[in-house]
Structure formats: structure tokens, C-alpha cells
Amino acid sequence: AGCTSNDPATTPAASTQTSAGNAASDNDAPGKKVVIGFSGPAADHGWLGAINSAAQAEAKKHADVELKVAEGTNDASLQISQIETFINDKVDAIVLLPTDGAALTEVATKAMNAGIPVINVDREFSSPFAARATILGDNYGMGVSAGTYACKLVKDKNLSNPVIAEIAGIDSLPLTQDRSKGFADALKACGQTVDNRVAAEFTVESGEKQMSNLLQAAPKIDILWNHDDDQGVGVMAALDQANRHEMAFIGGAGSANAMRWIKDGKMVATVIYPPTQAADGIKLARLIAQGKGISDLVQVEVPRRIVLNAPVVTKDNVDQYLPLGFES
Amino acid sequence: MGTPLLRMTNVVKRFPGVVALGGVDLEVQPGEVHCLLGQNGAGKSTLIKVLAGVHEPDEGTIEWDGETVTLHHPQAAMDLGVATMYQELDLVEGLTVAENIYLGHEPARFGFSQRTTARRGAAELLARLGHREISPSTEVGTLSAASCQIVSMARALSRDARLIIMDEPSAVLDAGEVEQLFAVIREVTAQGVAVVYISHRLEEIRAIGDRVTVLKDGRTVATGLDAEQTGTQELIRLMTGRSIEYVFPDRPQVAAAEPALRVEGLSREGEFADVTFDVRPGEVVGLAGLVGSGRSEIVETIFGARRATSGRVLVDGKPVRAGSVAAAVAAGIGLCPEERKGQALVLGASLASNITLATLARFSRAGVLDGDAEVAASEELMDSLDVRPRGVHRESRTLSGGNQQKVVLARWLLRGCRVLLLDEPTRGVDVGARSEIYALVRRLTDQGVAVVVVSSEIPEVLGLSNRVLVLADRTVRHEGPAEELDEHAVLDIILKGDAA
């Protein structure tokens, strides 16, 4: 078992009951009322918007959950004070998608020390003691998936010396670096490199702008990976405008728009970066606060670390993923 | 007399803390020049601002052609036919002369301004005022104060006014220009236009005025006086409530000594050339010349506010670093600049902090100010200069023009200069204060201060100075003792110089 010392509500009875019961419905049954604080970055783009709404929708499903949502912010200092407010408030659990994992570590540790379990979502803390459980999207893995798929395309289409371009997200974020690194590493495996790289800002407008400039910089592109399907709407607008559809366009995140494009053949694939992480975080927070475990696991407690997969959606499996696609 | 063009009865205007007008009556007939007299702060400017629709009066009525009117906005006054030249030249610096003249009533068709028409009209107006040299397309920001006054006059004429208000128009003008102004006034009054004329120069009242109204402390003390018949002493008594000898103090006797200020071959390209003179301790040297002859530039260059192209300035034999005001101040030079609003006062700051601005170090220890000492020193100076209203915490913006001038003087008095440069020191200053300023100059010279005076009033330059430099053609044309010159002699020198 993992570190249980911070878990206030672990009673042998509860644990036994959960592990004994094997139906998920048992976990979903109303339990002790819990107050969960949720704080995330400014919901200024589709994926984060989806994160937020999924979290809230999840909380609404449970009558025993009261969700407190702090103002989304990109200012680490402000987010720290929000967590402090939650601590003062003595919430039962905190779900935290930090603007910057390292910057929020200290305050998260403080919360843990105050007996409030913290569920770390998406951007990882710099200390293992700062979170009771961690749910991560795999940014590096996302880049790897995209790169591996690109390599497959190179081989399938038998491209010699292909032009590979990349539209990154906000470049100053570590997650963007991870994605780019994964992409580059995977490409290296098949002897390819990124020829043109621009960074947009996760917005439709910046996607269109950067793509327009990129199209001028590269008269011919064979493979294009765009980190984010939300800015992808802008990228697609730029491609339409310039009537440049020669390249294989790979997306990222997995929005419903992207999946529809895949169905229509305007996009070859997208790499999923699940926007359900925070919703899962809420679910885990509830379980932890109520002293329950994950019913499908034999283990009686919620695991410490969950890394979500970054699968590739193509025309072949799009129908399976379409319901998961978020409207951005 | 028939219906007066304008009748203001019992006008009251209060500002926070000050009753600027406490019941003023004024009656103006068509075609007359009605002079408004009063000490600094008497309420003249406030009265005409009420008339121009800038301030709404708290009490009282305004009748125009016998009908009661309310003026909510300057436009309302203009619609009636009131054109105003304000005391503070309220021109927009970034716009051209023509644009300023027609601001608010631009010649336009469907909203498109007809710039040629405006330029032509402006040129005509300027010519009528005798100033063809001002080009309608220059930016007003580059003009001298005198030229601005002309532009503002042209603006008043550009409206088809039935009443033109002139608030101290002659303050920055020299004798010749005042004559031109009077010619224009006579021309418009002949056509039935009335003029309200404000000035502190009593001789002008006599030259142009028909009737006189005197204000004191925001009240009418006399109205409808005959401008030619009423004696000067009588007017002064009405204004001030006491008798003042309107004469210059005796000239100081200057002992032979090393000069306190020495100016050697000072030149600035395009502005003035080769100016050389000495001022001994306790001596007053006057700079006479027409407006635009470069007198202001000379004193500003001595002060380091402009960098000389060649030549140097010495105080007590030691050269002053050129082009640095701080160095000049450290050497003991002070300057009361020509434009108090733009160059001297921090309008939003209190009187005390304006007065102590050049002496902050004296009121501080290790950079920390001693506020009480500062206030005490400022109060003392305001008392001795009779600045009104009292109150060192008052914003300098709210003072009347003449009182603002005293505040600027106070700044340098406080500092106690070795050399004091006075550029138009009595501009906008009333008779009482004027003689106080003259006495002050005398007091300073007695203490051994060297003084340089620039004034557009030649009698003032002659009356105050021991020696006079006459400027023409951007250089010194004559230097000599003041006793040997009179107004005509000075004008002769100037005209000859310009002809040469």
C-alpha cells in the first residue's frame, strides 16, 4: 500500500467494504458529503474549457460532492493563494491542475500536511509528497505517438526526404517542450527531423496566423503535426484559405472537430490528450475523501499515480473515439 | 443711452473655499470699449469666464439685448456673439495657426474642412492685425508668446462677434504692437462691436477706453466711470483702497566691483549673436527690444536652459558649465521665465512646493524634508509678497495670473541668488504688486544681487535699470546708462538696427 498517513478517512471498515464489493455502482452510491476544491489554469482555450466543464459535470453527478471552483489563472502566485483559501476553508480534498507543477508544490505539500488530500492533475509536482494521487496526461508520450505515426506515414507513402512541420502550443510551457521532445525523439527513430517549427498560443487566431506564415516559409509540406486541435481550427482555416491540402495533417488533444475532420478525410489522425483528467481527479478525490478505493482494482485504496494513454485516432477507429471528443 | 448690449447684475461665483465674485454688476453699450480694472485676484477673469459660458454663476442674471440668458457652454455664448481672448493663452499647440483660429467653427462642407479657405481667411485676419509674418500653416507650439497672443486675437476676430472680451491682451506685447491692437479695436468699435478690455496698464485705459468698471475683492466698487476724466490716483485708490505712488524706486548706486555676471560673446545659431555684457553686484541691466528680438533666448541661454553655440557665462569670474540649468543654479543664477504656466509652475502642486522647488535641499536632512520649515518659509514669503488668497496648500492652478507670478518670484527670493534673471517680471501684475516688485528688485540690489530685466514695456526697462542693452536684428545695438535714454531713443535705435 502506498503512503496512507495523510489519508484522514481510512477506516478498516470502509476499506473492507469497498474491496469486498465488486460493483462500480457501489462506489457511486452516495456517501459522506465531501467538499472538493478545484483550481486550474485560466480556461482560455478549448481543452482547458473542456477540462473545466467535464470536472463540473462530474461533480454534479454526485449528490454528495460540493465543488468549489477557483478563478482560472495563469499566475502561479494567485493560484497558490486559492489553494491557501481552500486550506483555510478546510475542504475535504483538492483537485489541482497547476499552472506550473513546480511552483504549486510547496502549497500542495502544505495542504497535505494540513490533512487535505491533493489530487494532482496533468502537470506534475516536483515532489512526490505533494499529492495523494496524480493523474497525468502523457505529454511526452503524445509527442511520441505523433512522431511514431508520422514515421509510419513516411514508410507507408514511401516519402524520401519529407518536409515535416510542427505547430507547437505556448512555447514557454514545459508541457509544450515535452510534446516537442517526444515528437523529435520518435522521428529520430526513423531518421527524420522537424524542418519547420512555429509556436502558436493555443488559440484559433494564433493557429491561423502561425500557419499562414508557415505556409509561406515552407512551399511544400509533407507531414504537419499540430499540438492542439483548438488552435487546429485556425490551422485548418489557413490551409483552406491557401488551398494547401497536400500534407498529412496530424492533430493533438482529440476534439470533436478533429474527429469529424478525420471522418471527412481532411485530417489523417489526432493524438488524444484526455480532457477528462480533472473529472477523473474529482472522482478520485471523492473516493479518497470517503475512504474508498477503485472498485475494479483489487487494491483497497486509490493508486498514487495514473498516467493516461495517448492513443492515436485515425479513420479506422474514429467512430470508437468520437463520443469522447470534446466540443472545443 | 439705449438698451445696453449686455447687463450683468449681482453675479456671484464661488469656488471651493473662495468667493471669486461676490455680487458684480456690469453694463456694456454697443460700440464702446469698456475697461475692467482690478487688482490681481479681484475677479476680472472669473467675471469674463462667466460671461463666456465657461463658469456657470451661482447667482445673478445676465441680460443680452434686454433678454435674460443662461450660458451653459462656451458655444452658447459664442452663438450670442461673444468672442473671448482668455488670459491664459488657450491655444492647441499641436495645431496650426489657421486651425487654431477656426477651431470650433471650421469652414467646412459636409464635414470636410476647407483648408485653403481657412488658410486664406487666417492670412487675412493676421494681415489685418499687422502680422503677415505669422504663417497660417505653422504649428502654434513653435510660436513665441507674443505671436500666440496675436493668433488668439485673430481667433476672436474670426467670429462675427458683437462683443469681444480681451483679458490682458497687451501683457506680452510691445509698444508698437499695442498700437496696432488699438487700431484694430477702434476699427471694430466703429462698426458697433463692443469691447471689454482688461489691463493693468492704466495708460492704456486712458488711450483706448470709453468707460471703466473697477472690481475689488469680487465686487463692483465703481462702474461707468469716464475713462479719460477719472484720475490715475483715483483709479488706484478704487482698486486698492489706498494710495500708491506709481513710480520707480531710485536707481541703486553701484559700487565699482568685479562683475557678478559676465557674458562673453554668447551666440546661438539663428537666434542671437555675440552678446557680451557685465552685471556688477547690485546693478540692474535691462534688455530692451521688440518682441521676438531674442531677449528670452538670451536669458534662457545664460541660465543654461538652451545650449550656446559659442561664448561663455561667468559668475564671479568662474565659468559656468554650458547647457546645464543645474550648474547655473548651483552657480547662483535664478530665472523667472516668461511663461509662468508652461515654464515655471507645477500647476497641480501646492504653492509651498512650488515656492521651495529650487531650494529643496535646504529644507531637508539626508533627503528627508522638514515640512514645517518649508511651510513656514513659504508663508513668510507669501505674506511679504502679498500673495492672495493665502494658504500654502492651495493648488497653484487656482491662483489668478498676477499672484502666480509672485509665486515664481518667491521661489528665487527664497533661494537667494547671486544673479537673478527676470523675464517679463510684471506681466499680468497689478499696480500695487508692480510697485512691490519694483521695491523688491531694489531690495535685492541693495543686498548685492545682480539683476537682468527683460520687459516689453520700455519705460519699465528704463526705470528699473542702471544700464540698458538695446537689441535689434538679433544682436546688441546699443549699450549705455539708462538715464541717457528715453522711449523714443530706444525705438530709434531698434528701428535703425532693423533697417541696417
Place this chain on the structure above:
Amino acid sequence: MSADVTKADQTPPAAGSGTAPEEPKGGPAVGGAAARNAGAITGLLSGPAGRSAGLVLALVLLVVVGILTGGDRFASPENALTILRLGSVIGVVSVGMTFVISGGGIDLSVGAIVALSSVWATTVATQTMAANSHWIVMVFAAVAVGAGCGLVNGVLVAYGRIAPFIVTLAMLAAARGLAEIIAKRRTQIVRERGFIEFFGGSVLGVPVLVIMFALVAVIGWVLLNRTTFGRRTLAIGGNPEAARLAGIRVQRHTMYLYALLGVACGIAAVMLMARTTTGTSTHGQLYELDAIAAVVIGGTLLSGGRGTVVGTVLGVLIFTTLTNVFTLNNLDTSTQAVAKGAIIVAAVLLQQRVSRTRST
């Protein structure tokens, strides 16, 4: 400006001394020399060209760098059109901003207003109405929302007497929040093909967006330089008290200025909707900084009283070309930022140097 006139009058222009075209000031008639050099925007350059000489020089240098480093990829007509198309949206906002700043104000809410307009014009309700009648409904919606927001700004600044910085900061927060609420943080796709085809199209090879920008710039120039409205704007910016004494209704005029900028934001929203085929609450981010930067680098005084639409257009082109050159050279964003900072300062110093050598 008047200064270099005198210079030109007094000394004959030294042959071959000037990199910037010597050009005596006067009416529009004599401005041709500079205008011919600058190409497309001939009509605009005549009057204030002197003041903008440094900017033109900076732009030319940038183009030279672009050609040296990017070669044909930079010098192609398509690339020129790309630059213009990218500059057109922020360009329209900047022209509007020129008026507000010349008039002594500032507006931080432009980006938020663009976002709100774009969202409002792409709601299901608006688009249904458009589908039932004509896509022009969407244009009206966007412009009306922009004008409305601008009017609110204007009323609060002019009649509420609140500092424009504060008013528009509040509007920045409120308009973007409202946009998010209306759009539920979704990206709303424009479904009207007619709309996209019209604004996404070209006339004689020139994109409609570029034509719109040019139109707005020309109208802006005329309005600022050739109408009483423009004169009064500069007067109010230069000396509001003097303007009031001259009988100008300063408050009403100030209100109009913000409304005008609101309309420009509405137009920009339409253009952005056409470019991205979407309306969303994230549109127009940081437009306030970009627009103010373009206006101020162009030579408009931040304190009001002096404004130049030509300068603003040049400012927009400089910034857009800069990004384009950076991308062509595959520069990473951080280096871009550092270079951008250095180039801004260099451009302004250059501009000052040019106008100083011309005037002394």
C-alpha cells in the same frame, strides 16, 4: 515639421546625402517623390511622410533583411499578401485606436470587444437569422456589438469622468467574461458559406480583407486629416480645456471616439471570423498592446494631440513583417522576443535620427 521646412528653404538639399527622400512640405501635391518610392499607399504618404521617413526606412531595412534571408519565399507576391492579410485585422483596430489616442484617451478593451463581437455574431441565434435572410446580419451583429461596447466606454469616460485606463480595463474583463458566458467557452464555427466566401475571397488578386484594411485606413486618414471631426479630435487631445473654450462639445466628441473604435473592433471581428472561420472568446488576445504599440511607434503621441494614420499603418506593417521574417527564418520564440525588443528600440532611435538630421 515646420522646422525642416525652413531648412529645406534655406539650404539646397545636399545631393545624394539623404537615404530618405527629401521632401519639402506643402500641400498634397508636392508629396509625390516619397509616395512613388513607397509604392502602394501613394495617396496616404503625401502629407506626413516626412515624419514617417524613419519608419519607412525601418520597413525597407526589414524587407531587405527578409529578402536576404528568405529569398524568393519572402519576395513572392503571395508572401506579401500573407503579410498584408495578417496585418489587416490588427490594422483596422489600430486605425481606430489612432483616433482614441490622438484624442487623449486609451482603450485596453479592444481585444475583448473583438472577441465579444465575434461570439455574438456566430451564436446559433444569429446564424439562424442569417441563414434565413442573409449573412450580412452577422456583419451587422458584430459591428453593432462593437459600437455598443465602445459607446459604453465612451459614456463612462466622457460623462462618468472615469480615467479611460480604468474604464477600458473594466470593459476588458467584462466583455471577455460575457463572451465566454455566451459561447460557453466553445469555439463557434461560422456555418454561412456565403460569409466565408465573400470575406475570404479576392478581388483582382487582392484579398477582400486587405481591401477592407486599405479602405479603413484611407477613410481614417481622411477623417483625421481632412475633416472637422479630425481637427477637433486633435484639439481635444492636445488641450481639452482650450477645445472646450473654443466651443467644442468635448464630452460628446470623446464619446464618439470610443464608439468609433468600437465600430472598428466590430469590423475587425468580422475579418477575424472570416480568417479563422470561427467566433470565440479567445479571439483578439493582447490586441490592446499590439494596437497601442503600432500606433505609438507610428508617431502618434500617447498623450494626445498628434496623430498619424500613415504612421500607424507603417507600424502595423513593421510588426507583421517582423513576425513573417522570423517565421521564414525558423527562429524560436524566445529569440524572436529578444530580437523584437531590440528592433523596436533600434527602429525608434533610427526614426529620431532621421527626423533630427532632416530638421537641423
Place this chain on the structure above:
Amino acid sequence: MSADVTKADQTPPAAGSGTAPEEPKGGPAVGGAAARNAGAITGLLSGPAGRSAGLVLALVLLVVVGILTGGDRFASPENALTILRLGSVIGVVSVGMTFVISGGGIDLSVGAIVALSSVWATTVATQTMAANSHWIVMVFAAVAVGAGCGLVNGVLVAYGRIAPFIVTLAMLAAARGLAEIIAKRRTQIVRERGFIEFFGGSVLGVPVLVIMFALVAVIGWVLLNRTTFGRRTLAIGGNPEAARLAGIRVQRHTMYLYALLGVACGIAAVMLMARTTTGTSTHGQLYELDAIAAVVIGGTLLSGGRGTVVGTVLGVLIFTTLTNVFTLNNLDTSTQAVAKGAIIVAAVLLQQRVSRTRST
């Protein structure tokens, strides 16, 4: 201010008429009445309290709303400290900004300078040096970098005669870019426990960060209101030409102002490093807007010549408390934004109303 004094002199204060405390102006000695009411920041409130009465009222209203909606959760001492701790970082920057704005300038680069300072002070090199000697090295590094950036701004504004908006916009881009390059876009963790423990600690229950903010505010207040430096700053902001002709070295002083703000940014960087235990290029985002907003809402004139540190502190507290109340009330982000806009405007209108009733 001077206005209501005289009023108070002439007419006896109408009993019970004033919501804000009637307070005759004079020396610092007589300001006690208002100060006692306002509580904690007694010393500061004496002089400009009148001007700030509306702000105090707005803050009080906000606190009342907080208590009504949040109850004990809001009114607890921990929550008060949370608010103060959050406000302290931007507060220090805002106090510095008060000087630059009072002196007629503006600085958009504060956030970027904070980021660069924090990055520089947390590089491996600096931290190794700190580990070998003392963590104070990191503090020196941060403040020195801040001062250096400020100095560059100051030199370019004062001696390069470039508009401050442009200079600091360029610095904004360059400093953040440089920070990204140095940090390689990674978040750098502060390893010096001594540093974190010192700045993260408390003295008598008051967090060190809050003490630092209070110190900076007091020093700022004294500097602005009680020293020649402050007086010169206001004179330069009010009328630079008059200041120059009074013998003040305007250029040098202007340079100092920006350097001073740079130092404040360095201190803020240290505080932020302590708060977040990291140095990164994303620190301090949008601080420029927050700081300018706090300063302007506090009553400092954006055009210069009038500055109030007390107002700035109140402005910071208002914004910070607002965010806190929002969080306690579980408002969603978009609604928060809209409410924030409305509240800003309401606060300013309230402030105007209060000062108007007091002065007429």
C-alpha cells in the same frame, strides 16, 4: 484636497452629514481622525486619507460583502493573511510603479523583469554560488538584475528620449525572451532551504512576505511624501519643463525612477520565488496591467504629477480581496470577469461621489 479644507474653515461641519470622516488638512499631526477609523495602516493614512476615503469605503463594502457571503471563512485571520500574502508581490511592484507614473512615465515591462530576475536568481550557477556562501546571493542576484533592467529602461527613456511606452514594451519582449532562453523554458526549483524558510516564514504570526510589503509601502510613502526625491518626482511628473528650470536634473531623476521600479521588481521576484519555490519565465504575467490598474484606481494621475502610495496599497487590497471573495463564493470564472468589470467602475464612481460631496 485644499478645497475642502477651506470649506471646513468657513462653515462648521454639518453634524452627521458626512459618511467619510471630516478631516481638516494641515500638517501630518492633524490627520489622526481618519487614520484611527481605518485601523491597521494608521501611519500611512494621515495625509492623503481624504483623497482615499472613497477607496476605503469601497474596500469596507467589499469586506462587508465578504463577511455576509463568506462568514467566518472570510473573516478569519488566516484568510486575511492569505489576502495580504497574495497582494504582497504585486503590491511591491505597484508601489514602485507609483513612482514611475507620478513622474510622468509608465512601465509595461515589470512582469517580464520579475520573470527574468527570478530566473537569473535560480540558475544552477547562482544557486551553486549561494550554496557555497549564503542564500543572500540569490537575493542580490534578483535585485541586481531588476535594477539593471530598470536602468536600461531609464537610460533609454531619459537620455534616448524614446517614449516610455515603447521602451518598456521592448523590454517586456526582450526580458521575457531572455528569461526563456536562460531557463531553457524549464521551471527552476529553488534548492536553498534557508531561502525558502526565511521568506516563507512568519514573525509574530505575520508572514515575512507581508512584512516586506509593509516595509516597502512605508518606505515608498516616506520617499514620495517626505523627501526631496519624492517632491522632485511629482514636480517632474507635473511639469517637466518647470522642474528643469528650477534646477532639477530631470533626465537623471527619470532614470532613477525606472531603476527604482526595477529594484522593486527584483524584490518582488524574490518574494515570488519564496512563494512558488521556483524561478521561471512565466512568472509575473500581466503584472503590468495589474500594477498600473492598482496605481490608477488608487488615485495616482496617469499623466503624472500626483501620486499616492496609500491609494496604491488600497488599490492592491481591493483587487486582491475581490479575487478572494470570488473564490469563497464559488463564482465561475466568466461571471467573475463580468462582475470584476462592473465593480471596478462602481468603485471609481463611488470614490468620485465621496470626494465630490466632501469638496462642495
